[in-house]
Amino acid sequence: MKKLLLTSALLAALPLVVQASDVTFRAGTYEASADGIHGPVVVKTTFSEHKIDSIRIVKQTETEGIGTVAASELPKKILNAQSTKINGIAGASITSKAIFSAVNKCIEQAGVKPDQLIPVITKKQTKEEKLSADMVVVGGGGSGMAATIEGRMRGLKVVLVEKMPYIGGAAAISGGQVVAQGSKLQKQFGSTKDSPESMMKDFLANGHNLNDKRMLSLYAHNVGQTIDWLHDKVGVKFIPNDLPYLAEYSHRRALEFQGGAKTMAQHLKKVISENGANVLYNTRVQKLLTDDKGNVTGVRAVDNNGVTYTITSKATLLTTGGFGNNKEMLSEPVKSALYYGPVSSTGDGHQMALSLGAKTQLMQYGKRYPNGIEVSPGKAKSTIYANVGAFDHSGILVDVNGKRFVNEKASNRHILDPMMETSNKQAYVFMDEGSWKGFYKRLPETGVSHEDADKYLAQDGKSSPLFVKGATLEQAAKKAGINAENLAKTVARYNEFVKTKKDADFNRPLQYMKSEISSHGPYYIVEQKPRFATTMGGLVTNDKLNVVRKDGSTIGNLYAAGELVGGTMGDDSPAGANVGWALTSGKFAADRIADQIK
Missing domain, CATH: 3.50.50.60 (FAD/NAD(P)-binding domain)
Structure with missing residues (x-):
């Protein structure tokens, strides 16, 4: 086996190489993809027999100025290290993970296990x-x-x-x-x-x-x-x-x-x-x-x-x-x-x-919001504008008992406070097909891609975040763990308010009560948990x-x-x-x- 070589002309000027590994690649160019924050990140990686020659991002729709920085900088770091066993770009963890995953798939196509590649370590010059x-x-x-x-x-x-x-x-x-x-x-x-x-x-x-x-x-x-x-x-x-x-x-x-x-x-x-x-x-x-x-x-x-x-x-x-x-x-x-x-x-x-x-x-x-979905343990993304898309139609907020507890168009503060008084300290957006379309359309505005939403729905409530779809109200409620009998009564009561043009329970503004919740499925339910960022x-x-x-x-x-x-x-x-x-x-x-x- 020959010593794994560094591959860019730029690298010739780098300080002394301290460590490398011995591998043999199947020479060629390979393509692979992995899900980023807004969709697939597609990578082409070229190998010669004993080195990674180039890594090129050929498609990405990542967040401008954050994910795009990872797309620009991380391939260079991987090339320098000749390994994916390095730190990603700070603040762009999802994009970094996607790039690592796609490059690892290319390495596997080249006949090498990614874990075999020990990173090349360079000594930093004190200046x-x-x-x-x-x-x-x-x-x-x-x-x-x-x-x-x-x-x-x-x-x-x-x-x-x-x-x-x-x-x-x-x-x-x-x-x-x-x-x-x-x-x-x-x-x-x-x-x-x-x-x-x-x-x-x-x-x-x-x-x-x-x-x-x-x-x-x-x-x-x-x-x-x-x-x-x-x-x-x-x-x-x-x-x-x-x-x-x-x-x-x-x-x-x-x-x-x-x-x-x-x-x-x-x-x-x-x-x-x-x-x-x-x-x-x-x-x-x-x-x-x-x-x-x-x-x-x-x-x-x-x-x-x-x-x-x-x-x-x-x-x-x-x-x-x-x-x-x-x-x-x-x-x-x-x-x-x-x-x-x-x-x-x-x-x-x-x-x-x-x-x-x-x-x-x-x-x-700290500023807490009532509209988070738990995308990984302890970490949230926001559905704040997606909720607006749902409430512009006939979406409603309910608790785990299937009951409305607030005016859906109230301030974040006035939604959060009663939400924290519910039995499990969270809420659920309940939507018919029309409301779901409004919700789905606006999800990308806060970093939840349509690919993410499709993936969450495919999980069918079996893992976080909770996104479920049911052919009937009862089926959707069961998947979400919500009291179906109460939910049906809540929907009927809300529809009566739409007919009479007055929300007698919570005074939801009339301009946001334009349509009744459909009597026909499918129906959708999405979790709402407290989220926080600003101190x-x-x-x-x-x-x-x-x-x-x-x-x-x-x-x-x-x-x-x-x-x-x-x-x-x-x-x-x-x-x-x-x-x-x-x-x-x-x-x-x-x-x-x-x-x-x-």
Whole structure:
């Protein structure tokens, strides 16, 4: 057997190879596929006798900016290692798994067992680099991207440091709605009577009056101009004449990004790539640097290749997001909810600021939604827009006893609370064929592909997530473990409400009671479990987003924005609020920093 060779001209420049394996491949090009997050990922792999020569993704429909990064970067990593026994791309685990699976199938076609291939290990070279900036931004989510763009527009030299191989954060996978109170588009689309005071009143009611009123006021008085800035100067597009009804709000104040949140995030990434900012990917900030007076002077960071960066800056802005993916920082009941947020939300910024004596507030709270499906143990995906598709027809929510318990068009908060009072703390969407079509059509908007839905239905309720289909109501109820007799009565009662044009039980709005539930099958039932991503608590800042210590003093030159800042929402956030706050606070912080520096 000959030693397994590395296969790219690029690899010749790599450090000394430490380990390899002896194999013989059946030379040729082989094709295989595996299911990604939005459909099949098709891979062609070419082998010579003793090496993997090339890996090419020939078809994929993965999430732009996340899964597509894995599709671009992971084949290179596999080639370098000459093995699939390596780590995938952080934050793109489903796409990575699909690529590994497809390449493994190709390896098997080439006559080798994938487990035989021991990864080639290369020694990382130790290197140090020194950089300087007016503003260093730590974290490339919504607030970090907004700050980077505004900082460059204000003439600042900006370094953006991101630990993931892509930017976008939670904003890129949000629902796609954004608060737009006071914007020109809100008025243009017909909502002319909204105000900062009305917005604050709605947020306080939704957040049980636990909100930090200073931060909420900052948000309410700046979000409109932020939306105008995004639209007029940054080029973000919104769906025309679209101000959806949202139960949390007394006025129609949320816009929807054209193409969804992922398209918005991709656009911001493109703007950043062209505006002169220095973006360091795969680079983790390890420490905030300070002078002898405790003022922050920059950061120390290390990238995946072992390069250490010492970045001195006039101002440091932490935009590292929340801590939803760090169980040690969570409290119940959030800790037990299914997690569906980004893997990067591990509380890095909180920990760094706390090491300098920063003050926090409302750390025990997190935003829970009532519309999760458990796609793997402890992990969720959302059906929030699919539910809208069902409720626009005749879909209803029932408990395990087959009874309605809420107005299906109520706010997430007002659905979640009674859902948590049911016997198994979950709910079920019950649908006839028409409602199922509305539900099915909108599933991909939150990352559940039609291929996934078909697979879940084929499982027939035998494993999570629970998606079942029955020729009759009784058959569907039995598969889902729901009381069929009560469900039949519930359906009959709901249909009477449709006929009389009044929901006497829960006051579902008449415009969402246009049709009766069909008397003929098939019928569909989909589970609904609490899901969680966004933490409500975080750092305390002053009115310029300068981080505050426990003793009330400010930490010089250290700012925070986005989810990292606690208190704006109280104990719960309404629809479109989190991404709106991220973008607003990111821009606002960059402006305050520019004012200070200039």
